[in-house]
Ligand SMILES: Cc1ncc(C[n+]2csc(CCOP(=O)(O)OP(=O)(O)O)c2C)c(N)n1
């Protein structure tokens with residue numbers, strides 16, 4: 001467990017990215033995971049679909065490599081409150097999210113659709129990029 | 139000001155509560171009606187007053203609710219004092235008086251409505267549903283225009299409703315004229331001996347004149363105080379007697395605008411010489427005071443060919459973002475940097491801020507609460523020193539002196555070098571802008587098609603619709619992602635009006651209303667990306683916007699929560715090991731959801747939504763922009779991602 005925690009910490013600190021092929025299997029129920037993702041307020045920082053203050057989609061984050069690492073990460077967050085309010089990732093001990101529920105949330109995260117259209121194909125984004133060429137008028 | 143009662147340094151105020159002239163004539167009966175105040179030995183301490191509270195009298199309530207007519211006057215007033223007060227406001231160019239009506243200033247209100255030709259113009263009475271809105275409006279206007287408008291408050295209670303908004307304007311250093319009506323003959327609970335004391339720690343200056351001539355002087359001085367660094371809100375308490383007295387042939391003295399000092403010529407010459415001698419000078423530009431200051435900064439940069447920085451994406455009155463000189467420049471190795479309300483390793487000019495008033499006015503320790511400039515923004519940690527030589531002088535007042543000296547000192551040889559450098563800066567800055575925009579677009583399109591709508595998409599869809607309009611983003615943008623910073627070009631002194639001042643929620647909607655007041659006669663439109671929590675403190679501003687036909691497009695960032703607080707509670711529950719599934723308690727706006735299109739409709743504003751499908755957004759925004767351009771404010775409720 002200790003080694004795993006260390007690995008998770010390292011995985012978080014180092015700019016390690018993991019490709020889709022390297023990722024572990026999904027065993028949980030994504031549908032239930034979606035519900036938990038809402039109920040436990042994960043959307044608060046990660047958006048309803050994995051884009052937000054802290055993206056989950058396509059980040060290649062090592063934390064999402066497999067269920068074991070993901071679970072260790074949730075369990076290994078800070079558990080002493082600093083005096084200042086914080087919007088950092090909360091801690092999730094087993095008594096509030098058991099292993100099965102964690103697997104379900106993991107399954108939901110892994111099922112999140114990518115949504116990054118080509119800029120050229122979206123009129124608004126094209127217009128924004130074109131506007132950069134317009135001369136400055138005071 | 140010569141003879142009015144300037145309370146700014148008067149902390150003791152040991153007098154017992156005075157009986158006003160009118161109250162005196164009415165005798166003890168009226169005095170006993172509402173509150174009997176018995177000053178005890180130590181009158182300085184509020185707790186040493188013995189107060190007996192009793193309800194307003196039957197007659198007072200009757201009159202307040204309009205059931206009886208006021209007693210006939212003992213003389214007919216041909217030229218009421220309040221006409222002269224309104225004339226003074228006209229002379230100072232006060233365009234608007236935002237107010238929720240109250241009898242303590244009924245003289246002034248009646249004069250605004252009926253005096254002058256045309257009446258109710260310069261100033262126009264802006265009907266507000268809450269005093270917090272009145273002051274937030276004055277704050278939005280002041281930030282956009284760099285000059286005061288007026289908010290008028292009803293006695294003690296009006297000042298208390300206004301207090302948070304005044305507090306935030308103080309933090310922002312927004313020039314603003316507050317008038318409070320004082321009527322010690324009517325409902326006693328609405329008056330106080332020194333009602334300005336309630337907001338003294340967070341106003342720059344206040345006065346309670348005793349006569350009409352003193353009052354006119356006080357208003358003039360108030361304007362000058364508000365506009366002179368440290369800029370900020372000022373308060374004049376005006377007694378009913380003054381408003382209603384017969385002014386006969388009294389004249390309103392000519393208004394003398396403030397004279398704001400800049401640096402001395404010798405120092406200006408040194409700075410100008412350094413800018414001219416440098417191979418690659420730079421000017422860092424922070425928040426100046428007025429549009430004229432911004433224009434002066436542009437001229438200085440053009441004369442000496444300096445690349446510049448800007449804070450225009452953070453707040454008002456800074457260098458135009460897309461000006462060819464604004465950006466990193468062709469060479470980021472700068473051998474001389476001048477800071478104008480911004481830091482520099484060499485020389486910077488910073489005007490005094492309201493922080494400097496803590497000694498004279500701040501009994502409550504506002505300064506301790508974060509006014510100080512030498513502490514890190516986060517509030518903890520060691521004092522931070524500004525680098526280089528820091529001069530405590532108004533940058534805006536200094537720029538024309540520096541420019542004048544530079545124009546006098548510049549040689550033909552320097553001129554041609556400067557022209558070449560400017561061309562290099564222009565192309566480098568353009569490339570840098572395009573590169574940054576590309577990067578931003580790649581980032582902001584994440585989750586583009588997802589529902590609820592991404593906050594970035596709101597700003598992205600707005601930009602093509604407003605970029606050719608004269609626009610002002612008046613809402614604080616941090617909670618909705620601040621995406622305009624990367625996607626929009628902030629070229630006007632009022633492009634973005636910045637944050638709340640003291641992070642107090644409820645400011646946004648009112649400030650947007652005030653910015654829209656400024657915009658209305660100037661062919662400008664205000665964009666309000668409105669968080670839902672903020673909207674619900676003083677939603678009545680929607681009615682004011684509809685009533686006064688303010689050009690304001692409100693787009694809800696409706697995340698159905700006080701989301702910032704939700705995240706805080708989540709973290710705390712997490713570290714306490716109790717799970718985050720109950721963090722929504724007290725932090726979310728669900729069960730039921732609030733329907734903002736209906737809210738707008740109830741207040742008489744056109745609107746639509748809730749929009750959850752992002753593909754419907756652009757068309758709705760287009761309708762909104764069209765409506766606002768036609769003089770009708772518009773509300774679009776967009777259900778959004780939380781951040
Ligand atoms: C007057 C006031 N009351 C309470 C707070 C505490 N507070 C800070 S952020 C926030 C939530 C604001 O909600 P909203 O405006 O909807 O923005 P969101 O965080 O949801 O994007 C609150 C209540 C405050 N800053 N000011």
Ligand SMILES: [Mg+2]
Nearest residue numbers: 670671699701
């Ligand atoms: Mg909200």
